Amino acid sequence: MKRTLKVAAKVLPWAIVAAVAIFFWRAIAANLDSLRDVRLSVDAWIIGGTVLLSLAVIASGLLWGRIVSILTATSVPARDAVRIHCASWVLKYIPGQVGAYLNKIAWAQRAGLSKRTVSNSFIYDNVLMVIASVLLSVPLVFVVGDALGSNLGLLVPLLVAVPMLIVFSNKLFAWLLNALLKIVKKPPFAPSDFMPGTKLASLQLGYLLPRLLNGVGFAMIAHSVIGIQVSWIIPFGSAYILASVIGMLAVFVPGGLGVREAVAVALLTPFVPVAxxxxxxxxxxxxxxxxxxxxALVYVTLNKWRIRQL
Known part of the structure; x- marks a missing residue:
């Protein structure tokens, strides 16, 4: 029975991803004629939108570096924070964010920082990003909720954000992590491994910036492709933010591949045709x-600069 459950646990996520991919590509095939009528060109809107998507990652790196600085009571250079975060971002294509996590842990060991503290920084970074995404995009659900209909199941992953709020309570968060460590017979976290709720709250505001950059960037890309109305900028940006976080929560999918697009299509159809x-x-x-x-180029550039300084 246990073996069957383990097999099911491994197979089910991929089955869900496959189903989403099949429905998504079937929708594309059904609208090929309409897609052929769309004329694409690289213009200032697409270039600007793409740059904003990149700047969102850099901003996230600076915020993660701030988290590490607070937890370790040391100053993490902005270049190092951005460099390591950019490398981890590229490694997101490894399912489960394993590559992203191990990259930051490897850096922590080289920098002489606590592995556990940097592990907590990874948790804080992802949790604050998810909560920021939910804060900026949930109002959209009330606007297009009726239009989603049977596709409302796509929003179920957002329920994961609810228990994430535990990070704002040091006592509860420490109790939970230490309880898990006790089960695997590992030493507990120290109080210094956690961040005060007040500082977390201020950082939470900062994490709105990368999400806003993503939303505006997507709206710019959409405007280049189909020429959206000014009143659609906020719902389009919110749709992308919401789709992105759901894609991120699909941890078994490399880079949220396919999931983000399926959710985005469902959220945009109340405003534009499916095609x-x-x-x-x-x-x-x-x-x-x-x-x-x-x-990736930002990482390579910063890495070359670091090597020259040695």
Whole structure:
């Protein structure tokens, strides 16, 4: 029985991803004629949107560096924070964010920092990003909720954000982590490994910036593709933010591949035809990939600068 459950636990996430992918690509195939009528060109809107997607990652790196600085009571240079975060961002294509996590742990060991403290910084970084995404995008659900209909199940992953609020209570968060460590017979976390709730709250405000950059960047890309109305900027940006966080919560999918697009299409259809929603998300995925290449170049550049300083 236990073996069956383990197999099911491994197979089920991929089955869900496969189902989403099948429905998504079937929708594309059904609208190929409409897609052929869309004329794409690289203009200032697409370039600007792609740059904003890259800047969102850099801003996130600076915020993560701030978290590490607070937890370790040491000053983490902005270049190092951005460099390591950019490398971890590119490694997100490894399912489960394993590559992203191990990269930061490896850096912590080289920098002489506590592995546990940096592990907590990884948790804080992801939790604050998810909560920021929910804060900026949940109002959209009330606007398009009726239009989603049977697709409301796509929003279920957002329920994960509710228990994440525990990080704002040091006592509860410490109790939970130490209880887990006790089960695996590992030493407990020290009080210094956690961040005061007041500082977390201020950082939470900061984490709104990367999400806003993502939302505006997507709206710019959408405007280039289909020419959206000014009144659609906020709902389009919110749709992308919401789709992105759901894609991120699909931890077994490399980079949220396919999940983000499926959710974005569902959220955009109350405003534009399905064919246009699909082509916008496809172009946005392409721009996000180019953005990831820019992030990789930022890492390479900063890494070369670091080597020259040695």
């Amino acid at each position: 246009q929603a699909i082509v916008v998300t496809l172009v946005a995925r392409l721009c996000a990939t180019v953005s990831d290449l820019i992030v």
